[in-house]
Amino acid sequence: MIGGIVLTRNPALAARLAFLQNAVGAVPSPFDCWLMLRATKTLALRMKAHAQNGTRVAEFLAGHPGVQGILYPHHPSHPQYELALRQHKTPYGDSGSAGMVSFWVEDFQRAQQVMRKLKLFLVAESLGGVESLACHPASMTHASVPPEMRRRIGLTDGLIRLSCGVEDAEDLIHDLDQALGEQ
Known part of the structure; x- marks a missing residue:
């Protein structure tokens, strides 16, 4: 499992990234998030x-x-x-x-x-x-x-x-x- 985060201070870029995230479904499931949280321990x-x-x-x-x-x-x-x-x-x-x-x-x-x-x-x-x-x-x-x-x-x-x-x-x-x- 690989996870990551993209941060920006640029509102225009943030809007483009939000659209892309929504369009391609680049969001981990709650279960995947739980697995990552558990693994960090x-x-x-x-x-x-x-x-x-x-x-x-x-x-x-x-x-x-x-x-x-x-x-x-x-x-x-x-x-x-x-x-x-x-x-x-x-x-x-x-x-x-x-x-x-x-x-x-x-x-x-x-x-x-x-x-x-x-x-x-x-x-x-x-x-x-x-x-x-x-x-x-x-x-x-x-x-x-x-x-x-x-x-x-x-x-x-x-x-x-x-x-x-x-x-x-x-x-x-x-x-x-x-x-x-x-x-």
Whole structure:
């Protein structure tokens, strides 16, 4: 479930938005609102686990011989690591790291092999849930994008994107280790 809000001080824009909202029915049901309200009660706990797991998984992947590189702003290998440390803060002063981690393996075939071997990570085109998810953009979210364009924007054939959920970090690491094991 995704929810949001649009605010404006511009009366003309507000009128246009109100018309659009009414015309397309962009209003959540009372039940959906109740679900969102209920979910906010555990949001801080879920985000903390999400972030801690992301950090642990990134550290593991950075040291794995089967991984060519990782993309995680809170890892020293990231080009904007210092900036991430300054800007990514929680209201409690924590690091504000996240559970999204990307990494590269050799090529398309190797990425597909790793994806097939995952047991705990679910293969899905989503992120931010309580369950851990894995996505191979070249064959999933960006499969319709020409390979040359994907490469130009950094979506190489060996890229795998993870969204770490709230499971035990050691279980996630074990799953990745076995999936990255023998070729």
